Amino acid sequence: MLPTEEVGSEKRSMADSQVPAVAPNLDCGILRRIDTVVPGQIGVAVVIGWMLHVLDQHTVCYTKAPLRVKIFIWLAWRKRLWTGDRRQRHGLVARESCFLCDAAVETCNHILFECSFALQVWNRVFTPLGLSRPSADGCVSVLEWWQRARSAWPSSVRKGGNSLLLLVMWMLWKERNARCFRGDFATADAVVSRVVSAASEWVSAGASALGALGCTIRE
Numbered sequence: 001m002l003p004t005e006e007v008g009s010e011k012r013s014m015a016d017s018q019v020p021a022v023a024p025n026l027d028c029g030i031l032r033r034i035d036t037v038v039p040g041q042i043g044v045a046v047v048i049g050w051m052l053h054v055l056d057q058h059t060v061c062y063t064k065a066p067l068r069v070k071i072f073i074w075l076a077w078r079k080r081l082w083t084g085d086r087r088q089r090h091g092l093v094a095r096e097s098c099f100l101c102d103a104a105v106e107t108c109n110h111i112l113f114e115c116s117f118a119l120q121v122w123n124r125v126f127t128p129l130g131l132s133r134p135s136a137d138g139c140v141s142v143l144e145w146w147q148r149a150r151s152a153w154p155s156s157v158r159k160g161g162n163s164l165l166l167l168v169m170w171m172l173w174k175e176r177n178a179r180c181f182r183g184d185f186a187t188a189d190a191v192v193s194r195v196v197s198a199a200s201e202w203v204s205a206g207a208s209a210l211g212a213l214g215c216t217i218r219e
């Protein structure tokens, strides 16, 4: 049986590797049907849950980034990356501690925005651009942290900031995998250099808003 997860009061089945298709105009039709089937307050909660879910998917899907990076973020958002904590839950051989800092249990949230190594990278990327790094306190998911960042940024930089945020998370995950599978260790400065290099490629591929940030990230 496929694992189930809850969205609002709704339950649905979803395979680990399944990425839901975005349906930009699903809103009215589906929401009307939901409200008809489940009237009153329960219906409102379901509708709000659906709307937030759709908005979250749009945030991921309409950010300029390679598809593999969007899939990676979607998996991270759902805590479905094969981090140490998840491997242990599934009874697989796993190193529990973080490959980046070796000082905490490895979870999706830890690797991407709680880890001391990740914070070094984030600070080196955000500070020169004048972007604030959101607090991780009480943050339950990658998407919530992302939304905190967006809400703190001026609207003029959010589009490029979205791409930058996905790019840095992707590079952190690649560094984690390099350490895990090949025993290759890079410094935070080296990871930032990779971010700068990849940012140029993404801009060339059409991520113009990322280029508009001025990408003056110091290496």
Ligand SMILES: [Zn+2]
Residues within 6 Å of the ligand: 098, 099, 100, 101, 102, 103, 104, 110, 111, 114, 115, 116, 117
């Ligand atoms: Zn760590």
